[in-house]
Amino acid sequence: MRKFLAVASVAVTAAAFVATAASSGAAAPSGAAGKASSVGATAASISASAADGYTVKRVVKDANGAAHTRYNRTYQGLRVSGGDFVVHSAPGGAFTGASNGLASPLTLSITPKISAGTAMATATTYFAGTITTTGSTELFVDATSGSGRLAWESVVNGWAADGQTPSKLHVVTDAVTGAHIGKFDEIETVAGTGNGIYTGAVSIDTTLSGSTYSMIDPVRGSGRTCDMNNGTSTCTTFTDADNAWGTGSNSNRQSAGVDAHFGAAKTFDYYLNVHGRNGIFGNGTGVPSRVHYGSAYVNAFWDGAQMTYGDGSGNAKPLVSLDVAGHEMSHGVTEALAGLTYSAESGGLNEATSDIFGNMVEFYANAPSDPGDYQVGEKIDINGNGTPLRYMYNPSLDGSSHSCWSTSTKNVDVHYSSGVANHFFFNLAEGTGATSYGTSPVCGSAPAVVGIGRAKAEKIWYRALDVNFTSSTAYVNTSTPANNARLHTLAAATFLYGSCSAEYKAVQAAWTAVNVASTDTACPVGNDFSLAASPASGSVNPGSAVTSTITATLTNGSAQTVTLSASGLPSGATAGFSPASITSAGGTSTLTISTTAATPAGTYAVTVTGTGASSTRTTTYSLTVNGAPGCTGTNGNDVAIPDNTTVTSTIVISGCNRNASATSSVPVTIYHTYKGDLVVSLVAPDGSVYTLSNRAGGSADNIIQTFTVNLSSEAANGTWTLRVQDAATADTGRIDTWSLTL
Structure with a gap:
């Protein structure tokens, strides 16, 4: 998906989806x-x-x-x-x-009353510019509002009204009524030595071939930087004889290339070193950076595969600053992770994510000529008066962005609805009131916020984007109230720092300060604490022991004495604590789990309980008892399958240092009086699910069968799970035994 930086001189066409609800408060259909x-x-x-x-x-x-x-x-x-x-x-x-993101199960007809041709004809009327081709028209279900409606998505290709911005406009039309639902554009705007226009003297990594250096980064997936020569098609990779690039002046074409090449490298390094993500796409490949695009082109864009930078008004101010590079390439990260829809409030979260990480890249790079500052595009002077495009500490300073959420936020352009999340992030990292970067006001009568620092704030936002946000997450979601940014970032804070920790409470306060009201459970007001295990998991051979440090952290009130105990241990295993009791104000104890030679292989969730005078808290330690080394395993322990219940049985594979094979075998013996009730799945160590039998066999008894499964994409070592669901009433059974040969 392509994303523009978005500036005043470029028309933005990303209208919000306004999908209406299909029927239904009914329960999920049979099946x-x-x-x-x-x-x-x-x-x-x-x-x-x-x-x-x-x-x-x-x-x-x-x-x-x-x-x-x-x-x-x-x-x-x-x-x-x-x-x-x-x-x-x-x-x-x-x-x-x-x-x-759905409010209820989908129940709608998929027979359109409006033809694809009619939808495409309608779509062309919404294209502002010159159409070159019309693309596909796809019938799909639009559920971005939480409910479903049948729709056509038509793609129109061409050039925007400025004649230089490529456009791939998607227009969504109701397939039943013919009403216009919305539209969005795929183009989303906005170790040698080099001397850039904005970053100054910096080191860049280049490639030597013969006696010629090329601006190709061998360290970061061979990302290249090339010169569009103020055109819109051909791009020539920069080369140089002495590996000293640019002069710092715009009159030297390499100077803008240095900034872009440096920005791509620092963005790559930021995601790798801060968040453990190997490049924009997560696969270690670099991205091309195209500079000197068009003539007097006042924009920059990400098109899903590469960065493109114009030279600005009069070709005098190339848009190659660090935060612009980080902003645009972060659109690629958002697309790969949560895929936030580029309209309404989810589009605002999409844009804010790019502003947030673009600024974090700027802080990470720590370039003396372009220090971090929580402003967007302050170096490229698009406004012509030295002001930035956006201000994270007080977004409304740009005259259009929303600093505080309101019911109208979903109706403004995504570059302006982003202000709410930008303001939240600044408050979370730096706090409200006067700061080193600017004064951040609170909305209404909200209490002041004390920041937790950039390092914690950026990790909370990335975690939420990675595992909690969906494509339709919003600030406030009336159709699916739990699918909101406040709850998702609180889930991230809980994972990283603990429920009701200082960081958790800061997330609550920072959202309240931008008028995104509480939808979460209040933290306790009495004496309370949290428990954590470090490490939170470990593996052990039968007959050996494993340890973890249990820490109690005060979350509210006064300290108390906490007595520790453990449950959920496998047979033959025991747990001991040294000491057995600790203080809730930072006390630690060593948990030692000892096993015997007879302890069965498997992964077990061991619950550690801390009992205090005022409260009781728990944490979970994941214990893996290894099986015998090799690429096969068997679990012969019976597991009852009650009616309408899902059960599991595990096999731990260790010492098989390769991927599983394309012809892996899974012999299964399940006794059940109606095997057509059963859904049997194999769950790989990474969570991937392989369905072995899905309610097959009708009224016959038992599943005694060897399944052959292509598991060649899976690492063999780890915990494999046989999951069996009884999906209908009246019959029961048991898992008798199962094996795995990888």
Whole structure:
């Protein structure tokens, strides 16, 4: 998806979707429970329909073994825009919740009353500029509002009104009434030595071939920087004889290239070193940077694969500053992670994410000539009076952005609705009132906020984007109240720093300060504490022991004595604490879990409980007891399958240092009096789900069968889970034994 920086001189065409609700407060249709079970969730948590289909987009696995699997949704075979969801599971695979954008299961006809040709004809009337070609028209379900309606999405290609900005306009038309729903553009605006226009003297990594240096970065996936020569098609990679690039003056064409090359490198390094993401796409590849685009082109854009920079008014101010580079390339990260829809409040969150990380790249780079400052585009002087495009500490200073949320925020351009999240982030990092970067006002009578620092704030935002946001997340969501940025960032703060920690409370306060009201549970007011295990997971061979440090942190009131205990241990395992009691104000104890030779292999969620005079808190330690080394394993422990219940059984593979094979075998023996009730799935260590049997076999008894599965994309080592769901009433059974040969 392409994204522009967006400046006053360029028309922005991203109108908000206004999808209306299809019917339905009804319960999920028959079969929905089975669909939900196939992804390890409940039907209600993901608004499942029997006509749904789900595909895995990506899996995030935490250090303790918890997993977060992001799915795309189809309905009767049609793509569902806004139907994506994330299934959260605990170590060992137990379902813990979901992030979901739908208000209720989809129930609509997929027969259009408006033809594709009519929809395309309508779409062309919304194109402002010169049309070169018309693309596809796709029938899909628009559920960006939380409810579904049948729609056509038509693509019109050409040039925007300025004649230089490429445009790939998507127009959405109601497939039943012919009404215009909305539109958005894929173009979303905005170790040698070099001397850049904005960054000054910096080091850049280049490639030597023969006696010629090329501006190709061998350290960061061969990202290249090239010269468009003020055209719109051909781009020539910069070369140089002595590896000294640019003069710092715009009159030297290499100078803008130095800034762009440096910006791409620092953005790559920022995501890798701060968030553990290997490049914009997460695969280690670099991105091309195209400079000197067009003539007097006052914009920069990301087109889904590369960066493009104009030279500004009079070709005098190339838009190659650090924060612009970080901003535009961060659109690629957002698209790969949450895919925030580029309209209404989700579009504001999309733009804010780019502003946030663009500024964090600027702070990370720490270039003396372009220090971090919480302003957007302050170096490129698009306004012509030395002012930036946007101010994160007080967004309304630009005359258009919203500093405080209101019911009208969803109706303004996404570059202006971004102000609410930008203001939140500044308050979270730096606090309200007078700061070193500017004065941040609170909205209404909200209390002042004390910042927690950039390092913590940026990690909270990235975590929320990575595992909590969906494509339709908003500031305030009336159709799906839980799908809002406040709750999702609080979930991120809980994961990183603990529920009701100082960081958690700062997130609450920072949202309140921008008028995004409380939708979360208040933190306790009495004496309270939190517990944490470090590390939160570990593996042990049978007959050996493993340790972890348990820490109690005061979250409210006065300290108390906390007595520690453990539960959920496998047979033959014991837990001991040294000391057995600690203070809630930072006390620590060493947890030692000892096993015997007979302790069965598997992954177990061990609950550590701290009991105090005023409150009791728990934390979870994920214990993996290794199986015998090799690429095979068996679990012969019986697991009862009660009626209408999902159960699991695990096998731990260790010492198999390769991927599983394309012909992996899974022999299964399940005794059940009606095997047509059963959904049987194999869950890989990374959370990927492989369905072995989905209510097949009718009224016959038992599943005694060897399944052959292509698991070649999966690492063999880890905990494999056999998940069995009884999806209908009246019959029960048990998992007798199962094996795995990888």
